[in-house]
Amino acid sequence: MNTENAMTNAKQFASDVIIGLEIHVQLNTKTKLFCGCSTQGSEEPNTRTCDVCLGFPGSKPVLNKAALDAGLRLALALGCTISPKLIFSRKSYFYPDLAKNYQISQHELPLGAGGKLALNDGTLVHITRAHLEEDPASLIHQGSAGQGYVLIDYNRSGNPLCEIVTAPDMRGAEQAREFLNRLVSVLEYLEIFDLGSCIIKADANVSIAESGYIRAEIKNITGFKEIERALTFEVERQKLAVQRGERLVQETRGWDPAAGVTSALRLKETEADYGYILDPDLVSVDITNNMVKDAQANLPELPAAKTKRFVEQYQVKFEDAMILAAERSLAHLFETVAKKFDSSFAVRWLRHELSAVLNAKQTTWSAAGLDERLLLELFELVQSRTVTDLTARDLLQKLFERPFSPKEYVAKHKLASISDRGELEKIAKKIVDENPQAAEDVKSGESKALNFLIGKVMHQTKGKADAGVARQLIMKILER
Template identity: 40%
Template sequence: MDFEIVIGLEVHAQMNTKSKIFCGCSTEFGAPPNTHTCPVCLGMPGSLPVLNRQVVEAAIKLALATDSTINQENIFARKNYFYPDLPKGYQISQFELPIAEHGKLEIEVEGTKKTIGITRIHMEEDAGKLVHDELEPVSHVDLNRTGTPLLEIVSEPDLRSPAEATAYLKKLHAIVRYLDICDGNMQEGSFRCDANISLRPVGQEEFGIRTELKNMNSFKNVQLAMEYEVRRQRDVLLDGGRVIQQTLLWNPDKAQTETMRGKEEAHDYRYFPDPDLVPVVVDQDWISTVAAGLPELPDHRRRRFCEELGLNDYDAEILTSSRELADYFELALAEYGNAKKLGNFMGTELLREYGAEEIEACPVRPSQLARLLKMIEDNTISGKIAKTVFAEMLDKGQDPEVIVKEKGLVQMSDEGELQAMVREIIAANQEQAQQFRDGKTKVMGFFVGQLMQRTKGKANPKLANKLFQQELNTP
């Protein structure tokens, strides 16, 4: 029996506001346990929540970026459950009337484009964190994260493979980072997802029994975990068993899923409107103001790089994978001008050392990179020497002109000086010279290599090829 995979994702994006969603406590990561708390986020009697306006604006930005319908009146609800990291005994979230619904994202997997529906986007507060003691059988509670603002983005069950789910997640990750509403750090938990996975026989309309998969803290783990769960469910069904509705944790060390608890339904949480918070009214003027400040989003930027700059889809995809990298590229391009050569150099040399989201830590500034590439264009240095210079720039942060001058790396382009060396090399390698004259043109690489070795890589390669051609073809 063949099965169809059905996946829906619930993504939690932590907003990068300085304060929490309903109080003024700091959201800074890494503070000593239980130091960023107050009566409001701890749910002390008599304390009242006050909504952070920046969280609403972040939600509006994401709704606009995903073509979602913004509900001009939406309400907060209490999601009731007991867990040690939830001091109030409920989480303030949204249920019947979220801030946005009916959105979409377009993904591409192996050249095939597909539109994935977004059911809803809603605002909520995060819970605390349990810290399990490695030496004793006890757990400690850190409530610093309690009340940190989140946007939950719930997809339609439109994803049909772990690869599609990973592509969707990467696309959403890029958007929240372009909008500058979330830092996207999966290791710190500021961008995390739960996956609902089920299998059904091909052709069946009714969904199969689903499991929820948690604890996936990287794109790699997301794909590995979903692939494992798909195999597990398929084996259960082929053996005549029945998939149990439950919540599973991904164990990256064992590369397998583990049971966490039974899967809850909405009615288990006894949602009801929060009596301490008034409805949020988002009028058209507010939406228009936020829309006017939106940045260029990754899809539009990628198309522009292809249509206006002549880049291919692959290079444009890489260069727009993060807002920081795309900004770096455009700043360098403003001084250098050759988009294709700049993109190639960044894709090979720069991204070998720094990831797309780490580019701001690179000591080589866009203007420095532009000047380095100009030195190749005007034959001051060769492309090979440029890589050596770039490595020095990464190490010391110096300007390319300083490094080239200090190390004497200026390219040799004096035709007379090079011609004398060319003749000496040919005279010393008559066997290879005859091979070239007999039609074995690949031996040209040997001759150029000999010249590069003698000049320590400083010979102009175009001029070297020209001179060897002239001398070897002269009777």
């Protein structure tokens, strides 16, 4: 990039760091994009293949309409304008993971263009294009670099991908992560992406003001966390390089997750020229106004709209609403609990307690696969004060280890809270008597000592005591 361009760019961008993403999302159709092979099933290499996805001479691709439907829903959910025709092109380059040495992709006319996704702080990330293409095979590198060889597994070859290209609208790795979160949330709502088994991949353009926005493209970063790591590293690398007085160059870099660094890739000049032609083996498919209208009408309420509604309808804090709405099934659960009990109860137990358990287990509500009824049963026990919060928290954890009926479990293990005030008072009296020093300290106003005594009561009752009641009783005993 020359100085003049750098100046124009400097004027154009208001931010220090500029990030644009090119994301590949694997759509969860049953079969591949252009053949009848299954996208899921045997992991034995090269078993889910046919003449089409192996690129045998004579084979011909036939479009999987389910992939078009999924892509259409996604493009609409991102607010894109839909192209009136679906046209595929051949993107030619020689690489061993490409069965035909060209990839069937979209070039001239992407399925969707001109969309946007809003971030928390109001930043709009513009979606330049969203298009369909086929996944290449996977390469399995064997042996050491330079000495090794590569095995090719075509099971993945031909899986449907939707490529989403953003404008360089993100101002840092954190915003990029937030964007990805938002995107995955939309994908999950549309039920076109399987967070467990489908993979998200990205190429990222990163540049900083200090260099005059000289862009590095980081290729092929796999997975959510890696994308943020790579971006964080790259921004730092560029800043340090400029500080050291180095001149950045426009280049393509690779991300090494093991080493946690990006490094320049040596690329031949010709590799940038894909020699696009329309794929003459496929016919253009009309995307009629009716198809678009139908797809639009069948879109679910999306996370952003749901967040807004939760705030208005349930008087939930925006941050809480956002987290509850981020996952479709969690949002559904929230509404169920809010209606059955009340919204602050729902926020407390879902946004805080449930989220804590799920986070600790690094899973999500839908992925954990717990029967909603068991959770509601537990909440009833809490609501009716049959169990204390402490017991309930413990049961919540246990539910995700092995599901059970909370009601039966509480009965079997005698976990019901001690509702008999007389019995609890006896226990409190005993604790106070056994801890005279602490009792004295409480009298002289030390809250630590009071908490100590309450803790002793809770311990003695195995958490079945209501902490508030225990406090009242201890104070009453000491006042006497």
